[in-house]
Amino acid sequence: MPRVLPLKAALERLPEIMAGMTPGDQLQLTRDGEVVAIMTVPERNPPRVAGTAKDRSFWMAPDFDAPLEDFAEYME
Numbered sequence: 001m002p003r004v005l006p007l008k009a010a011l012e013r014l015p016e017i018m019a020g021m022t023p024g025d026q027l028q029l030t031r032d033g034e035v036v037a038i039m040t041v042p043e044r045n046p047p048r049v050a051g052t053a054k055d056r057s058f059w060m061a062p063d064f065d066a067p068l069e070d071f072a073e074y075m076e
Helices: 007-012 014-019 069-074
Strands: 003-006 026-031 034-040
Touching: 003 007, 007 014, 007 026
Parallel strands: 003 026
Antiparallel strands: 026 034
């Protein structure tokens, strides 16, 4: 269930409110009884693991690391 606060009250205590929120929490800000904004703390992505793409194939042009003619004047 999302937390609902008037916008004015939330602005006065925003750092305190944000410190108490955890991933998945939702805060609805209202003005004159209508929701004007919804703040959601994103879920954390799992940490990346090195080597998980080693079996995937990809294509790279044979001249991938060749100097570009367009940048020749900058490479002198």
